[in-house]
Amino acid sequence: MARNLLTRSRASDVAPVTDAVALPIPLAQAPVKVVEAGPSRRRRLGRMARGKARVWIPAVLGIALACVAWEIGAVLNPYLLPRGYLVFESLFSDPLFYLQNAAMTLEVTLVGFTSSFLIAFVLAVIMAHIKFVERMLMPLVVILKVTPGIAIAPALVIAFGFGTLPKYVVTGLMVFFQLLVSTLIGLRSADPQAMDIAKTLKASKLEILFRLRLPYSLPFIFSAVKVCLPVSVIGAVVAEFSTAGFQRGLGSAIQMAATLSNLPQVYACILCLAVIGLVMSWLVARAESRLLSWHPAGGRM
Amino acid sequence: MSSTLTAGGSAPARPDEDDGIVFRHVGKTFVTEDGTTRALDDVTLTIERGQFVTLIGPSGCGKSTLLRIAAGLTGHDEGEVSLFGQSVQAAQASKNIGLVPQSPALLPWRTVLGNVTLPQQFNRRAGTDRQLRDPVELLESFGLGEAIKKRPAQLSGGMQQRVSIARAFAFDPAVLLMDEPFSALDEFTREMLRGELLQIWQRNRKTVLFVTHSVSEAVALSDVVVVMSARPGRIRAIVPIDLPRPRDESVLVSGKFHELEDRIRFELKGGWNRGS
Numbered sequence: 001m002a003r004n005l006l007t008r009s010r011a012s013d014v015a016p017v018t019d020a021v022a023l024p025i026p027l028a029q030a031p032v033k034v035v036e037a038g039p040s041r042r043r044r045l046g047r048m049a050r051g052k053a054r055v056w057i058p059a060v061l062g063i064a065l066a067c068v069a070w071e072i073g074a075v076l077n078p079y080l081l082p083r084g085y086l087v088f089e090s091l092f093s094d095p096l097f098y099l100q101n102a103a104m105t106l107e108v109t110l111v112g113f114t115s116s117f118l119i120a121f122v123l124a125v126i127m128a129h130i131k132f133v134e135r136m137l138m139p140l141v142v143i144l145k146v147t148p149g150i151a152i153a154p155a156l157v158i159a160f161g162f163g164t165l166p167k168y169v170v171t172g173l174m175v176f177f178q179l180l181v182s183t184l185i186g187l188r189s190a191d192p193q194a195m196d197i198a199k200t201l202k203a204s205k206l207e208i209l210f211r212l213r214l215p216y217s218l219p220f221i222f223s224a225v226k227v228c229l230p231v232s233v234i235g236a237v238v239a240e241f242s243t244a245g246f247q248r249g250l251g252s253a254i255q256m257a258a259t260l261s262n263l264p265q266v267y268a269c270i271l272c273l274a275v276i277g278l279v280m281s282w283l284v285a286r287a288e289s290r291l292l293s294w295h296p297a298g299g300r301m
Numbered sequence: 302m303s304s305t306l307t308a309g310g311s312a313p314a315r316p317d318e319d320d321g322i323v324f325r326h327v328g329k330t331f332v333t334e335d336g337t338t339r340a341l342d343d344v345t346l347t348i349e350r351g352q353f354v355t356l357i358g359p360s361g362c363g364k365s366t367l368l369r370i371a372a373g374l375t376g377h378d379e380g381e382v383s384l385f386g387q388s389v390q391a392a393q394a395s396k397n398i399g400l401v402p403q404s405p406a407l408l409p410w411r412t413v414l415g416n417v418t419l420p421q422q423f424n425r426r427a428g429t430d431r432q433l434r435d436p437v438e439l440l441e442s443f444g445l446g447e448a449i450k451k452r453p454a455q456l457s458g459g460m461q462q463r464v465s466i467a468r469a470f471a472f473d474p475a476v477l478l479m480d481e482p483f484s485a486l487d488e489f490t491r492e493m494l495r496g497e498l499l500q501i502w503q504r505n506r507k508t509v510l511f512v513t514h515s516v517s518e519a520v521a522l523s524d525v526v527v528v529m530s531a532r533p534g535r536i537r538a539i540v541p542i543d544l545p546r547p548r549d550e551s552v553l554v555s556g557k558f559h560e561l562e563d564r565i566r567f568e569l570k571g572g573w574n575r576g577s
């Protein structure tokens with residue numbers, strides 16, 4: 001063992017020492033990770049395109065098959081499913097109607113989600129630092145979690161009227177628990193040995209929060225946001241169901257159209273909701289791959 | 302060299318005893334669900350400024366606990382600990398403790414340079430009087446010049462641990478506490494980093510408290526090896542390593558080196574009970 005050590009250290013002893021503290025390690029000796037030289041850029045891009053095609057072709061095929069199945073179902077059961085072209089006809093005959101309702105639903109979703117996120121975040125930071133607060137609030141949060149937010153909607157409408165406030169509250173409640181718990185776990189997930197180093201330097205709580213806890217919590221927060229954004233759309237739609245006719249919103253529009261048996265309009269609204277969900281998921285994935293390029297799971301949908 | 306260390310109950314008063322890491326009758330008991338564990342019992346040890354002292358012993362002998370007490374990460378129940386006359390708290394506040402943990406504990410979102418400059422961003426008011434070396438130059442001297450802008454995930458385990466050691470040197474603390482820093486590495490990388498640490502320390506003699514499981518590592522690096530025994534964690538023997546420095550090839554294959562290794566192995570196997 002010792003012999004080994006010697007042969008190695010001798011090679012570096014030969015190197016000239018200029019600085020008093022300098023350590024001359026010949027780089028060839030250092031275990032530099034060998035970066036694959038790789039093929040030319042063009043060939044690499046070609047390979048990437050082929051790789052992407054391998055992902056896209058089955059996806060497009062799946063969607064196409066689903067559309068065919070839909071059309072067959074619609075032809076066989078004209079009173080249960082509208083034909084696809086009827087849905088798009090409804091959509092393009094009155095685009096403003098759909099845009100306005102979608103905007104309303106989007107507003108409820110985003111306001112409800114964002115306020116829920118901010119409250120959950122602040123509470124998680126406090127709970128991560130003060131055990132007493134965590135023990136005090138956790139039972140309440142668990143009760144909130146097991147109570148279906150949907151069931152509260154009608155009661156909130158009675159309490160807050162037919163305005164937008166109860167919708168924000170229902171939307172927010174649907175995602176609150178997940179956001180709070182994920183953020184809390186994330187804040188606690190900081191590498192304990194890195195935390196040790198911070199402690200031996202008497203780092204302040206705020207320094208530890210911003211330099212260690214928050215970055216370490218980001219992957220947890222992102223995965224919660226990815227799950228919760230679509231859930232908050234559900235919250236918004238359900239809240240709109242219970243105020244149908246009084247306010248705009250896709251949920252309200254679906255309820256109205258269903259009562260009038262206007263199937264194309266029902267499905268056009270559903271299509272709008274699907275698009276909202278897709279766009280939001282895509283935006284979050286983009287933000288994640290930007291912010292979490294360091295994280296092994298970062299950037300993957 | 303050996304006379305500067307004392308084991309057991311008596312700590313002779315020395316004029317310069319505040320000029321180092323001093324443990325006086327330190328005791329520590331952990332209370333768990335299964336009962337209590339005496340992790341450290343009456344540990345008295347003085348490490349002089351500029352000495353490289355290694356703690357070695359079986360699992361559960363409290364060597365890591367002793368290091369964590371010196372780092373202020375674990376409290377002690379009995380006795381006193383001081384670092385260059387300061388309390389552990391004061392040493393933390395003045396950024397005099399450089400910790401090299403078992404894993405590199407690098408922040409994955411920061412580059413190598415960002416990781417090495419991290420300690421400067423904690424507790425900013427302290428240590429501003431120090432004349433710090435340019436971090437880029439420091440990294441180059443650690444053989445990390447090529448890696449400055451890389452993320453930790455792009456580096457091998459050995460390179461990551463090298464960054465971790467550079468991070469501890471970067472803010473120029475008086476004391477370096479190293480908790481089995483090479484234990485997660487393969488044998489080959491381990492011996493290379495051991496040789497590098499010898500050279501770094503040769504040129505920048507900090508006071509080091511080093512914890513290890515490896516006898517040859519302890520002998521190769523140290524001025525003094527402290528052999529500990531488990532349950533309760535006590536100092537069993539203090540072995541001065543009077544090998545010349547720098548420790549080049551001729552020293553590390555010498556008969557004396559192997560004699561010292563054998564002596565420490567003997568103490569580890571229970572030489573304590575010889576006479577009793």
